[in-house]
Amino acid sequence: MRTTVALRLSALLGTVGAAGAIALGAPAPSAEAAAAVADGFASQNGGTTGGAGGATVRATTGTQIHSALCTRASSSTPIIIQVEGTINHGNTTKVSGSSCNTAADKIELKEISNVTIIGVGAGATFDQLGIHIRDSSNIIIQNVTVKNVKKSGSPTSNGGDAIGMESTVRNVWVDHTTLAASGGESAGYDGLFDIKDDVKYVTLSYSTLSNSGRGGLIGSSETDTANSFITFHHNKYSNIDSRTPLLRGGIAHIYNNHYVGLVESGINSRAGAKAKVDNNYFQNSKDVLGTFYTDQAGYWQVSGNIFDNVTWSSPGSENNPAGPNVTSNTTVSIPYSFTADTASCVPSVVASTAGANTGLKVSTGSCGVTSPSPTTSNPSSPSPSPSTSPTGNPTGVNLSIGAGSDGSSKASGTSYGDVRDGNLTTFWSPSGATGDISIKWGTATTVSKINIREASGSSIGAYQVLNGATGAVLKSGTGGGVITFSATSTTKITFKITSSSGTPKVAEFETYAS
Structure with missing residues (x-):
């Protein structure tokens, strides 16, 4: 006698870019093709x-x-x-x-x-x-x-x-x-x-x-x-x-x-x-x-x-x-x-x-x-969390999730960890108009792109992106958003705010391999 079961497949992972869409075998799907509904x-x-x-x-x-x-x-x-x-x-x-x-x-x-x-x-x-x-x-x-x-x-x-x-x-x-x-x-x-x-x-x-x-x-x-x-x-x-x-x-x-x-x-x-x-x-x-x-x-x-x-x-x-x-x-x-x-x-x-x-x-x-x-x-796939970059922002694995963080002095009620918690409603602010915030790893990690996502009311002026392990300047500019630089293997990336017209508020400091 035949018993009947309806196999239900849907996607578990959100879109995974080049850093995450690696073949699993022959033939092997990318992680984004995983079955989601048990x-x-x-x-x-x-x-x-x-x-x-x-x-x-x-x-x-x-x-x-x-x-x-x-x-x-x-x-x-x-x-x-x-x-x-x-x-x-x-x-x-x-x-x-x-x-x-x-x-x-x-x-x-x-x-x-x-x-x-x-x-x-x-x-x-x-x-x-x-x-x-x-x-x-x-x-x-x-x-x-x-x-x-x-x-x-x-x-x-x-x-x-x-x-x-x-x-x-x-x-x-x-x-x-x-x-x-x-x-x-x-x-x-x-x-x-x-x-x-x-x-x-x-x-x-x-x-x-x-x-x-x-x-x-x-x-x-x-x-x-x-x-x-x-x-x-x-x-x-x-x-x-x-x-x-x-x-x-x-x-x-x-x-x-x-x-x-x-x-x-x-x-x-x-x-x-x-x-x-x-x-x-x-x-x-x-x-x-x-x-x-x-x-x-x-x-x-x-x-x-x-x-x-x-x-x-x-x-x-x-x-x-x-x-x-x-x-x-x-x-x-x-x-x-x-x-x-x-x-x-x-x-x-x-x-x-x-x-x-x-x-x-x-x-x-x-x-x-x-x-x-x-x-x-699959239209029933779960909506992305706040830490998933929207269209036009980097895709792939945000290397900051699961990493560590530190920085210069912080404003009351803010935390270094708030820049890597996947939550846009929490943030880090320096105690003054300037300061720096870093993402760090236990082993060397290759990074070529960051995304500084500002909280509401933030004001970031000039910045430097530093190789936190050596102090080398990787990029300079103004404002937040997506910042690309030459691929660098390091244990620490630092975002240094050198000027601002108000209070800088970094909700997420995302890091990407590419």
């Missing part, structure tokens, strides 16, 4: 949009990711963090701020909301460093690889989970990710995708999970049953011992996944859990569905699945495989629409779409594959 259970409870409508910042280290979170105006200010390169223990430190709560041994998304982390360019790899989501909501993680995260040995991170969520988490979409280990618990690894302690409205889509003893769980014990409303679709599980996933309580929808080489067991529904299992392809595996290692029963509703060279163990007091004659023992109501591919084409569709750096391609729902539509074709 499907599955992540589409419920108000939906999951991540940082849509917020500022965009590029990060090449874990510290820069944390800095981007910590320099937002608040813990709920939307932000899109484009990640490129390898994120590891060596470049990830704890960063403090009123809008974040981070840690040095993991990428910490704690007590925050409205965040997107998306891999761009040559790709984003979190190497031996897990992503931890706690007490947070409206989070998107897309197009990244997380590998070899350990709970024992060295180094350790995130309790051994590649991606873990716990403690009152709501609305998370994990999409087009590659999650991998290199062994089981004895080798120091735990789960690839773990959910516990009251997590709801989550979708894992178009991802690969491989080479692990444990694929993932929903609920950490037989009493941790408040987690619910989780969708798994178009994922590939390969060379996994068990837990694809392990379900304790709650409701899960599992469709169009490809399972290959499950060694001990697969979907383990127990402790009252209910799983709707539709149009999946199970191959060369053992005990792919049932209740295992407990006498606390779970339940399933099945349709349209293919079992290709699947073996089944005998029932026992703590072992209740669903096969070999797989039938439903419950019914599960799904509140959203969807269109499932027939199971026979799932291996080919998943092979073309699942994992990081596959171009964010998705299924058409009829055994075909398509790429997401670009931002400009």
